[in-house]
Amino acid sequence: MSGLPILSLITFTPLLGALLIAFLPSSQPNLIRRVALGTALATWVLSLILFVAFTSQQAGFQFKEAADWIPSFGIQYKVGVDGISLLMVLLTTTLTWISILASFGPIKDRVKGYMVSFLVLEVGMIGVFVALDLFLFYIFWEIVLVPMYLIIGIWGGANRIYATMKFVLYTLVGSLLMLVAIMATAFAFQAAHGSWAGAFDFEQLQRFAASGSFGNNFQLLAFLALFLAFAIKVPMFPFHTWLPDAHTEAPTAGSVILAGVLLKLGAYGLIRFAVPLFPYAAHTFAWPIIVLSVIAIVYGAIVSIVQPDLKRLIAYSSVSHMGFVTLGIFVFTAPALQGAILQMINHGLITGGLFLLVGVVYERTHDRSIAKMGGLAAVMPLWSTVFGFFILASAGLPGLSGFVGEFLVFVGSFTYAPAIAVASIIVMVLAATYLLWMFQRVAFGPVSDFLSGLGDRLTDMSRVEFMTLAPLAALIVVLGLFPSLVLDLLNGPVQTFLAAAGVAVGG
Amino acid sequence: MNWSDLGTVAPVIAAVLTAAAVLIVDFAAPGRRAPAIATALAGLAVVALTIVSLSGHRETAFGGSYSLDNLTTFLDLLFVAIAALTILFAHDYLEPRHLPIAEFAAILIFAVTGGMLVAASADLLLLFVALELMVLPGYLLAGFAKNDPYSTEGAIKYFLLGSFSSAILLFGLAYVWGITGSTRVDVVAAALANVVATGSIQPGLAMGLAFMTTGVAFKMAAVPFHYWTPDAYQGSPTPVTAYLSVGPKVGAFAIALRLFVGALGPLKADWLPIVIVLAALTMTLGNLVAITQDNVKRMLAYSSIAHTGYILVGLAAYAGGQHSGIAAILFYGAAYTFMNMGAFAVVTAVQRRPGVSSQISTFAGLGRRDPWLGALLALFLLSLTGIPPLAGFWAKAYVIVAAIQAGGWLTALAVLAMLNAAAAAFYYLRVVVYMYMREPAEAAAPLSPGLLFRVGLAVTGIMTVIFGLFPAIQEMASRAADVLRG
Numbered sequence: 001m002s003g004l005p006i007l008s009l010i011t012f013t014p015l016l017g018a019l020l021i022a023f024l025p026s027s028q029p030n031l032i033r034r035v036a037l038g039t040a041l042a043t044w045v046l047s048l049i050l051f052v053a054f055t056s057q058q059a060g061f062q063f064k065e066a067a068d069w070i071p072s073f074g075i076q077y078k079v080g081v082d083g084i085s086l087l088m089v090l091l092t093t094t095l096t097w098i099s100i101l102a103s104f105g106p107i108k109d110r111v112k113g114y115m116v117s118f119l120v121l122e123v124g125m126i127g128v129f130v131a132l133d134l135f136l137f138y139i140f141w142e143i144v145l146v147p148m149y150l151i152i153g154i155w156g157g158a159n160r161i162y163a164t165m166k167f168v169l170y171t172l173v174g175s176l177l178m179l180v181a182i183m184a185t186a187f188a189f190q191a192a193h194g195s196w197a198g199a200f201d202f203e204q205l206q207r208f209a210a211s212g213s214f215g216n217n218f219q220l221l222a223f224l225a226l227f228l229a230f231a232i233k234v235p236m237f238p239f240h241t242w243l244p245d246a247h248t249e250a251p252t253a254g255s256v257i258l259a260g261v262l263l264k265l266g267a268y269g270l271i272r273f274a275v276p277l278f279p280y281a282a283h284t285f286a287w288p289i290i291v292l293s294v295i296a297i298v299y300g301a302i303v304s305i306v307q308p309d310l311k312r313l314i315a316y317s318s319v320s321h322m323g324f325v326t327l328g329i330f331v332f333t334a335p336a337l338q339g340a341i342l343q344m345i346n347h348g349l350i351t352g353g354l355f356l357l358v359g360v361v362y363e364r365t366h367d368r369s370i371a372k373m374g375g376l377a378a379v380m381p382l383w384s385t386v387f388g389f390f391i392l393a394s395a396g397l398p399g400l401s402g403f404v405g406e407f408l409v410f411v412g413s414f415t416y417a418p419a420i421a422v423a424s425i426i427v428m429v430l431a432a433t434y435l436l437w438m439f440q441r442v443a444f445g446p447v448s449d450f451l452s453g454l455g456d457r458l459t460d461m462s463r464v465e466f467m468t469l470a471p472l473a474a475l476i477v478v479l480g481l482f483p484s485l486v487l488d489l490l491n492g493p494v495q496t497f498l499a500a501a502g503v504a505v506g507g
Numbered sequence: 508m509n510w511s512d513l514g515t516v517a518p519v520i521a522a523v524l525t526a527a528a529v530l531i532v533d534f535a536a537p538g539r540r541a542p543a544i545a546t547a548l549a550g551l552a553v554v555a556l557t558i559v560s561l562s563g564h565r566e567t568a569f570g571g572s573y574s575l576d577n578l579t580t581f582l583d584l585l586f587v588a589i590a591a592l593t594i595l596f597a598h599d600y601l602e603p604r605h606l607p608i609a610e611f612a613a614i615l616i617f618a619v620t621g622g623m624l625v626a627a628s629a630d631l632l633l634l635f636v637a638l639e640l641m642v643l644p645g646y647l648l649a650g651f652a653k654n655d656p657y658s659t660e661g662a663i664k665y666f667l668l669g670s671f672s673s674a675i676l677l678f679g680l681a682y683v684w685g686i687t688g689s690t691r692v693d694v695v696a697a698a699l700a701n702v703v704a705t706g707s708i709q710p711g712l713a714m715g716l717a718f719m720t721t722g723v724a725f726k727m728a729a730v731p732f733h734y735w736t737p738d739a740y741q742g743s744p745t746p747v748t749a750y751l752s753v754g755p756k757v758g759a760f761a762i763a764l765r766l767f768v769g770a771l772g773p774l775k776a777d778w779l780p781i782v783i784v785l786a787a788l789t790m791t792l793g794n795l796v797a798i799t800q801d802n803v804k805r806m807l808a809y810s811s812i813a814h815t816g817y818i819l820v821g822l823a824a825y826a827g828g829q830h831s832g833i834a835a836i837l838f839y840g841a842a843y844t845f846m847n848m849g850a851f852a853v854v855t856a857v858q859r860r861p862g863v864s865s866q867i868s869t870f871a872g873l874g875r876r877d878p879w880l881g882a883l884l885a886l887f888l889l890s891l892t893g894i895p896p897l898a899g900f901w902a903k904a905y906v907i908v909a910a911i912q913a914g915g916w917l918t919a920l921a922v923l924a925m926l927n928a929a930a931a932a933f934y935y936l937r938v939v940v941y942m943y944m945r946e947p948a949e950a951a952a953p954l955s956p957g958l959l960f961r962v963g964l965a966v967t968g969i970m971t972v973i974f975g976l977f978p979a980i981q982e983m984a985s986r987a988a989d990v991l992r993g
Contacts, residue, residue, distance in 0.1 A: 026878075070978040072985060073908065113874075113943075139895040146894055149936070153944045161940050165933065172932050176893075176925035183908045184918070 005065050006050055007079045010089065011126045013043045014096075018119035021112060029111040033104050036115035040097035043122065047093040054086055059492045061132060061203070069136075074186070074196035079130040082496075083489035084341055088129040088261075088268055091348045094471065095260040096122045099253035102356055102468045106252055106363055107155060114155060117147035118253070125261050129268060134182045135200040137273070138175070141265065145171055148254065148262065156249040163242075163249035170242040174229035181225035185277065188214060202273070209277045210500060216280050223281030226274040227289075233266030236289075236326055237296035240319045247315035248368075252359025255311065259318050259355060260348035267325045267344055271337075275329065276500035282330070283501070289330045294423055296323030301430035305437070310358045310368040313438055314351060317394065320427065321347045327424065328409040332501055336412020337494050338487055343405030345486065346393075346479070350402055353390045353472040357383065360465050364458050365451065370438060375447035380460045384443045386469055391439045393476050395432045401479035512568035515575050517557045518583055519623055525550025526616035533609030543609035544598060544959070547616065551591045558583045565990075571691060572630035578837075581987035582626035582761050585841055589754050589848070590619040595963030596852045597746035599956055604861050606652060606744070615750065618644035622758040628765050631680050631690040638676070641758045642669050642726070648747045649739050661742025668725065668735040676722025682715025683770070692770045700773040708777065716774065719766065720781055726759035727815050730789040740808035745858055745865070748804060749851030752811045753844045760840055763822060768833060768991045779826035783920055786823050790816025790927045798934045803854055804865040806934055807847070810891065813931060814843055820917075820924050821906045827913030833988035835905035838981055842890075842898035842974050849967030850887040853880050856956045870938055872947030877954045881942050883968050888935040890971045893928045901975025903928060 017039025021032050054062060061080030069077045081089065100118055107114050120143065127140030145168060153164035186199035189208055198204035208214070214222070232239045243263075247255050275282040300320025307313035321343065328340025360383060361376070362368055377384040393400040396407075406428065414421035451458060461469075479486060513520065525547065532546045533539075562580045567573060594612050601608050621641025628634035646669065650662030684690055686709070687698035702708055708716075724732040740748045767778065793813030800806035818839045824832030854865055857880075863869060874881035890897035903924070910921040956964070974980060 070981060072978065072982060110875075139900075142895045142900070146889060149939075150943065153940060161944055164944075165936065165940070168932060168936060169929065172929040173926065176929050177922070179904070180907060180911065180918075180921055180925050183904070183911045183921075187908070187912050190912075 006046065006053070007063050007081065007130050008065055010043055010046045010050065010093070011079070011123060011130060013046060014039055014119040014122040014126075017042075018116045018123075021116050021119070024112065026110075026112040029108075032111050032115050033100075036119060037097060037100050037104075039119060040093070040100045040122065043126075044093040044097050047089050050081070051086060051090060054081070054083075054489075056083065056489050057492065059496065064132070066132075072196065073135075074190070074199040074201070075135045076133045076201060077136060078133040078201060079136075080132045081130055083491075083493045084268070084271060085129045087341065087345055087486060087489060088264060089126055091264070091345055092122065092125045092129065092261050094475075095256060095348060095352050096125075098352070098356070098468045098471065099256045101464065102256070102359065103251070103253045104464065105462075106359065110154065114151070117150050121147035121151070121257065125257075125265070128265050132202045133200045134186065134202060134205070134273070137202075138179055138182055141175055141178075144262065144265065145175070148258065151254040152246055152250045155251040156254065158249075159245070160249045163245040166242045167246040170232050170239070174232040174239075177225040178229035181222045181229075184218070185214075185222055188218060206276055206500060209279070214278060214280075219278040219281040220284065223274055223278040223285065226269065226278070227285070230266040230269040230274060231326075233269070234263055234322050234326060235266070235319065237292050237299055237319065237323070240296070240300075243319060244312050244315040247318070247355075248309060248311045252355060252362065255355040255359075256352045259314070260352035263318065263322055264344045264348060267322070267329065267340070270326070270329055271341070271497060276497060279501045283332075286330045286332070290327060290417075290420060293323045293327035293330065294420055296320065297327065297424050297427050298430075301427045301434065305430070305434040308369055308371060310361070310370060310438070310442070311355070313370070313434065314354050314358065317431070317434065318347065318351055320431065321351070321394075324406055324409045324424065327413060327420070331413045331416040331420075332498065333412040333415055334494050334498060335408045336416070337497060338490050339405050339408025339410075339412055341490055341494075342401070342408060342479075342483060342486055346401045346405045346476070349472050349475050349479075350390055350393045353469055353476075354387075354394060356465075356468055356472075357387045357390060360461055365454060367450070370441050372448060372450040373442040374445045375443070375451065377443040378447055379451065379458050382466070383461045386461070386466075386473065387443065388439060389473060390476075391435045393480075395435045396428055399477075399480050401476045401483070404480060404483040512573075515561070515564075515566055515568035516573055516627075517561065518554055519620055519627075521550070521554040521557050522616055522620040522623060525554060526613045526620065529609055529613045529616065533607075533613075538607070540598065540602065540608050543612060544594060547594050547612040548591060551587050551594075551616070555584065555587045558587065567629060571693075572633045573624075573627050574629035575627060576990040577983075578764065578987040578990040579623075579627040581837055581841075581983060582757065583623045585757055585844060586619045586622040586626070586754070589750065589757070589844055590615055592848050592852075592963050592967065593746055593750040593754075595959045595966075596749060596848070596855050599859050599960045600744060600746050600855045603859060604652065604744075611648070611651060614644040614647050618642075618648070618750075618754060622754060622761065625758050625765070626761045629692045629769075631683065631692065631695065631766070631770065634762065634765060635673075635677055635680060638726070638758070638762060639673060642673070642755060645669070645751060645755055648750065649743045651747055652744045655742070657742035658744065659742075661739040664735050665739035672722045672725030672732070675718050675725070679715045679718030679720075679722060682711055682718065686712050686715070692765065695770040696772055699771065703773045708774065712774075713777075716771070716778060719771070720778060723759060723762055723766065724785060726762065727756060727819075728759075728812050729785045729815055729819060730792045730812065733789070733793070733812050736812060737805055737808045740811070741802065741805045745804065745851060745855040748808070749848050749855065752807065752847055752851065756811070756815065757840045757844065760818060760822075760836055764833065764836070764991060767822070768825060772991075775826040779823060782819055782823045782826055783916055786816050786819035786920060787923055788816075789813070789819060790924060794927050794930045794934075798930065800934070801867050802865055803867055803870060803938060806867075806938075807850060807854070810931065810934065811847065813927065814839075814847075814891075816927070817903060817906055817924055818843075820910050820920055823920060824906070824909035824913045824917055827910070827915065827917045829909045829913040830988065830992060831905070831912065831985075832909040833991055834981070834984040835902075835909045837984040837987055838905050839902040841980065841984070842902035842971075845967045845970040845974065846887045846890040846898050849964065849971060850884060850891065852960070852964055852967065853884040853887070856880055856954050856960065859954060859956070867938060867941055870941045871945040872942070874943040876947055880954055880956070880964075883964055884942065885939050886968060886971060888938055892932045892935045896972075896976055898971045898974035901981070904975075905981065
C-alpha cells in the first residue's frame with residue numbers, strides 16, 4: 001500500500017460536498033445544484049483514476065487501507081477493491097452524476113435537502129462496495145437506507161409515504177438479522193482464536209472459512225440471515241413486493257439509483273460475503289435459491305406484460321433481470337458468475353436509462369400510464385429513438401451489452417442443469433413481448449387524445465436530458481461489442497469466488 | 508469515619524452544596540432566573556471537576572458502605588450530564604408557563620445526588636436510602652406544573668406506585684439481610700456464593716429475590732411493572748419527562764448493577780431466566796404499544812420502555828456469563844441519555860408556547876418550519892431506531908454482541924431484540940414522515956429556542972453523532988464494568 005488513500009478519497013468526497021452544501025443558503029438552488037454535480041463529477045473522475053491504476057491480472061484486493069477503529073472488538077476501518085467492487089464503484093459514480101444532472105429540472109422544491117441526501121447516499125453505496133470489514137460494511141449498508149427513505153418520502157409520487165415505509169421496514173428487518181449474523185460470525189472467529197483481533201476482517205474471515213472452521217449448522221443459520229438481508233435487497237421472489245412501490249413512487253433519479261445501484265448491493269453481498277464465508281450452506285441452499293431465481297425470472301416477465309404503468313413495468317422487469325443475477329451466482333460456474341456480474345452492470349445501465357426516459361415523458365405529461373400514451377414517435381422523435389434503443393438493449397439484442405450477460409448465464413447454467421437454461425431462454429421471448437408491445441403502444445400509432453391535449457408542452461428531449469442518456473447508451477454499445485473490458489477484470493475474482501465456494505463441493 | 512472519607516465523597520458533597528446554593532441565590536434574588544441557572548450550571552461544573560479529579564481512584568468510605576471506583580465515576584458523570592442538560596432545556600419551557608426555575612433546578616440536583624449515591628453504594632442500606640433520595644424529588648418534579656391536572660395525576664400515580672415498589676424492594680432486601688446477616692455488598696456476595704456452593708437456595712432467599720426483582724423492575728419500568736410510566740411521562744412538564752425517561756432509568760440500572768451484579772451475582776443462574784423473560788416482554792410490549800401512539804410524548808414514553816428491554820438484554824448477557832454485558836449496559840445508558848434527551852428537547856421546543864400539544868400532527872412540516880430543529884429531531888429518532896453510525900446503533904450493537912457471545916437462549920433474545928428494533932423504526936420514522944413529508948396544518952411561526960437551549964441541543968446532537976465513532980467511551984464503560992468483575 002502506498003501513497004494516496006484513493007478509496008477513502010472516493011468514498012468521502014461526496015460527504016465533503018454534502019457538508020459544503022449544508023452550509024450554502026437554500027435560496028440559491030442553482031449554486032447548490034452545481035456544487036452537487038461538481039462533487040459527483042469529481043468522485044467519478046477519481047473512480048476513473050482508480051480504474052486506470054488498477055492492475056487487472058492481480059489476485060486479491062488492491063489499494064487496501066486499514067486502520068484500527070474499535071480495537072477492543074477488533075473492528076477496523078478497512079477498505080480495498082478487486083475487479084468486482086471496482087466495477088460496482090464505477091457504476092455507482094457514473095449513475096450518481098447522471099442522476100444528479102437529471103434532477104436539475106424535475107427537483108425544484110427543497111433542492112438543498114435533496115442534493116445532500118443524494119451525496120450521502122453515494123457515500124453509503126461506495127462504502128458498501130469497498131468495505132473489507134464486516135462491521136464497516138454493515139454501517140455503510142445502513143447509511144444507504146436513510147437518504148433513500150427521504151428521497152422517496154419527500155420527493156416521490158402520490159403514494160410515496162406508503163412506499164418509503166415499506167422500503168425501509170423490509171430492508172431493516174433483513175439488515176438487522178444480518179447484523180446478528182455478522183456478530184455471530186465474528187464471535188465464532190473470536191472463540192476459535194481467543195482474541196477479537198481480525199474478527200470482522202473479511203480477508204481473515206475468508207481464510208478462516210477456507211480452512212472449514214465454521215461448523216455446518218452455524219453456516220446454515222448465518223447464511224440464512226445474510227441471505228435474507230441480501231435477497232430482500234436484490235430483490236428475490238418472494239421478497240420483491242417493496243420494489244414496484246418504491247420504484248414507482250420514487251422521483252426519476254431515485255428510481256435510477258434504486259434500480260441501478262441499490263439492487264446490486266444485495267447481489268454484491270451474496271457474491272462477496274454470503275457464499276465465500278459459508279460455502280457449505282450456499283451449496284445446501286443452492287437448489288431452492290435457483291428455483292426462486294427461475295420463478296423470479298419468469299414471474300417478473302409475466303407480470304410485466306400486464307402492467308399499466310411505465311415505471312411499474314420496468315420495476316417488474318427488474319425482478320426478472322435480477323433473477324438472472326442470482327441464478328448466475330448459485331450455479332457456481334465461471335461463465336455464469338461472469339455473466340451475473342456483467343448482468344448487474346448492464347441492468348444498472350439499461351434500467352437506469354429506461355427510468356430516465358420515462359422521467360423525461362413524465363416531466364411533460366405528469367402521467368405514466370401506458371394507455372394514455374400513443375404516437376410519441378411523431379411528437380418526440382429523438383426521445384422515441386433513444387427509448388427504442390434502450391428497449392432493444394433490455395430485451396437482449398445481440399451486439400448490445402444486455403445480450404452478453406444473459407448469454408453467459410445461459411451457458412453457465414446449461415452445464416449445470418439444461419432445464420433451467422431452457423426455462424430462462426423462453427423468458428427472453430417474454431421479455432421481447434412485454435418490452436416491444438409497450439414500446440409499440442407508447443411510440444407508434446396515432447397521437448393519443450391525452451398527448452395532443454398537451455399541445456406545445458410536449459417538446460422533444462432537451463440537450464441536458466440527452467446528455468444524461470448518451471453516456472449510458474455509449475457504455476451499452478461498448479460493453480456489447482467489447483465485453484472483455486469487463487470480463488478481464490473478473491477473471492481473478494471469479495476464480496477466487498469459485499475456489500472459496502468449492503471447498504464444500506470437494507469435502 | 509475519618510476526615511479523608513469526606514474527600515472520597517466530595518462529588519456528592521459538591522452536589523448537595525450546589526442544590527443549596529441555588530436555593531440561597533433564589534432567596535437572595537427571588538424570581539430572578541439567570542442567577543439561579545448560572546449557579547446551578549456552575550455548581551454542576553464543579554461537581555464534574557471533582558468527579559474527574561477523583562477518577563481512577565479505588566477506595567471506600569464510611570466503613571466500606573460508599574465505594575469510589577470507575578463505575579461510580581462513569582455513572583456520576585452521566586448523572587451530572589443529565590442534570591445539566593435538563594436545566595438547559597427546562598428554561599425555555601418553564602419561563603412561558605411562569606414556573607420557577609430555581610426550585611426546579613434545586614430539586615433536580617437533589618435527585619441527581621441520590622443517583623450518584625446509588626451508583627456508589629456498596630451497602631444495601633445506603634442503596635435504599637440513596638434510591639429514596641433519587642426518586643422522592645422525582646415525584647415533586649412530575650407534579651411540578653401544579654395547576655395542570657394531568658401533571659398532578661401523573662405525579663400521584665408515580666408516587667403511589669413508586670413508594671409501593673420501594674417498599675417491595677426493601678422487603679426483599681430484608682430477606683437477604685436475614686439470610687446473609689449483612690447488608691454489605693461484598694459480604695452478601697460471599698455469603699450467597701457459599702449458599703450456592705452448598706446446594707439449592709432456601710425458599711426465603713427465593714422470596715427475597717422475587718421481591719427485589721419486582722422492586723427494581725418497577726423502577727426500571729420493565730413490563731409488566733410499567734403501568735405508571737406513560738401517565739407519569741405524558742402528564743409531566745416535558746423537560747421533566749426528559750429527565751424521568753433517563754435519570755431514574757440510569758438510576759434503576761445502577762441499582763441493578765450494584766445489587767444484582769454486585770451482591771446477588773452468585774445467584775445469577777437463578778435470576779437469568781427472569782431477566783430473559785422481562786427483557787423479551789419489555790421490548791416487545793413497549794414497541795407494540797408505541798406503534799399505536801399518536802402523541803409523541805407518549806410514544807417516546809413507551810419507546811423508553813422498549814429501550815429498557817434492550818438494556819435488560821445486556822443484563823441477561825451478563826448473567827449468561829458474558830461480562831461484556833455490563834459494559835454494554837453502561838454504554839447503552841449513556842447513549843440513550845443523549846439521544847433521548849435530545850428528542851425530548853425538540854418536543855419541548857415545539858411546545859414552548861403554552862397550550863401546544865405533543866400530538867404527532869403538531870410536528871407536521873417541522874422540517875420546513877425550523878430546518879435545524881427538524882434535522883436534529885430526525886437525527887435523534889434515527890439514532891433511537893439504531894441506524895449507524897449514530898449512538899443508538901452502537902449501543903444496540905454492544906448489547907447484541909454480548910448476548911450472542913453468551914449463546915443459547917440469549918441468541919434468540921438477540922434476534923428478538925433486532926426484530927423489535929425493526930418494528931421500532933416504524934413509529935420513529937412516522938414522526939420523520941410528519942416532519943418532512945407533510946405540510947403544517949396552519950402557517951406556524953418558526954420556533955426560536957433560547958441560547959441555553961441551543962447549547963444543550965448542540966451537546967446532545969454532537970454526542971449522538973460521535974458517541975460510537977470514537978472507541979474511548981466504550982473503553983471507559985469497559986473499565987467501569989471491570990469493577991464488578993468478581
